[in-house]
Amino acid sequence: MNIGQAAQASGVSAKMIRYYESIGLIPKTVRTEAGYRVYSDHDVHTLRFIRRSRDLGFSVEQIADLVSLWQDRERASKDVKAIALEHVTVLERKIRELQEMASTLTHLATNCHGDARPHCPILEELASDEAGQGDFKPDAKFGLLGKVSAR
Amino acid sequence: MNIGQAAQASGVSAKMIRYYESIGLIPKTVRTEAGYRVYSDHDVHTLRFIRRSRDLGFSVEQIADLVSLWQDRERASKDVKAIALEHVTVLERKIRELQEMASTLTHLATNCHGDARPHCPILEELASDEAGQGDFKPDAKFGLLGKVSAR
DNA sequence: CTTGACCTTCCCATCATTGGAAGGACTAAA
DNA sequence: TTTAGTCCTTCCAATGATGGGAAGGTCAAG
Incomplete structure (x- = not known):
């Protein structure tokens, strides 16, 4: 299977497949x-x-960890769960930050x-x-706005 | 006032002040x-x-519009409100996307x-x-994760 | 043997921000 | 007055994940 077919079958663009390889x-x-x-069917499955x-x-970094746990038959499920929950924490913080922005703006717009x-x-x-927002200081780099998900 | 003092007084880093100028x-x-x-006090106020x-x-683009409306005594408040509400819409979409991720992950982690x-x-x-998530497709570029706010 | 669809690598852009290097300017103390 | 230290200047690079596109090679069908 060529990269184009693997891309279609996996939902990952050919560009990104090459990037992930790089x-x-x-x-x-x-x-x-x-x-x-x-590419084999197995590769597509991984993609x-x-x-x-x-x-x-x-993040790509977390995905690397997840993939390696996935491929490790000796893994401990707690390691996977830790990654997931850590990510949930980050997501929830971002949600709160966005909600604060939205509610402030909604309030202002109402008036x-x-x-x-x-x-x-x-x-x-x-x-x-x-x-104004007092000590509101989102985490610097890639804190709240911008890229939230891929695709 | 030098750029460092203006940065301190405004809360915008010297780096970013130069960037905004550029x-x-x-x-x-x-x-x-x-x-x-x-820099004058007036400049600091703008910053x-x-x-x-x-x-x-x-976004910087929206801020440019806001600043120019701010400085326009003839502005119509509906133009400002439109920018704000448009942004609220985007924020709310991102919030929903993040919530969907968080709830999926929380559910999985629970099990x-x-x-x-x-x-x-x-x-x-x-x-x-x-x-899995079916047709879930966040808006491509800078959709859900990543930079949510500055500073 | 040509056409068109595919593949390759390489570079650039995004968005806002930070970091750092190399060098000049200024200020306070020795 | 020289010197140390802090500030300023410009320029270049990296971040993270992704898309766009150019220039050129490959392949299958007509």
Whole structure:
């Protein structure tokens, strides 16, 4: 099976398959004489596992751990559970941060007439000198907005 | 006031102030003879407005619009409200996506013994051939995970 | 033998932010 | 006045996961 077919069968784009190979998430495949990558059903199964993990928001690093646990028949289920729960913690923090933003904005928008006049509580809040959200400090890098999931 | 002081006073890092200037979010400042950027209290006020907007998860592009509305005494509050509500919509979608991930994972983790034995429903789910989450497809680029807010 | 669909590698862009290097400017103390 | 230390400058790179696209090789069908 070529990379395109493996992509279709797994739901992981050919681009990403090559990327995952380049970073070592999946092993280098066999190649045809012409240099084409060749995939087995087993490889597709692994790719699907990876896609599922991405859909649940796991990072590539976590996925690497999950894949290796998956392939380890001696694994302890607590190791898997720990990764999952750790991720849940992160997800919940992000959810709370987003909810705080949304509720603040919803509140401000509710108090904004939304007409042709210039008076606007939203701008007033953004421009106010007070602390506003107080100590609200999302985790720096890749904290709240932006990429939440793949695909 | 130098850039470092403006950074402290506004809560926007010196790095980001230079960046915002480079992309045109804020105008180029006056410079001293030696090339140092000089900031006024008014500039700091604008920077604080920007930081607040970032804290609420607005993109730089949206912030540019907000700043220009802020500085426009003829603005219509409905234009501001539209930006805010549009953003709320996006936030709420992300929240739903994250909640879906979290609840799926929590459910799976609940059914996982989390002991030294290898049996693990989490891995089983990730490895299963069924659709699993069905048509769950977060918006591609910067969909759900990752950067949710600045700072 | 040509056409079109596929594959290869390589580089670039995204988004906001941080880090660091190399070098100049300024300030306070010796 | 020299020196140390802190600030400033610009420029380049990395982050994380992904897509876009160019330039060129391969393959199957007509």
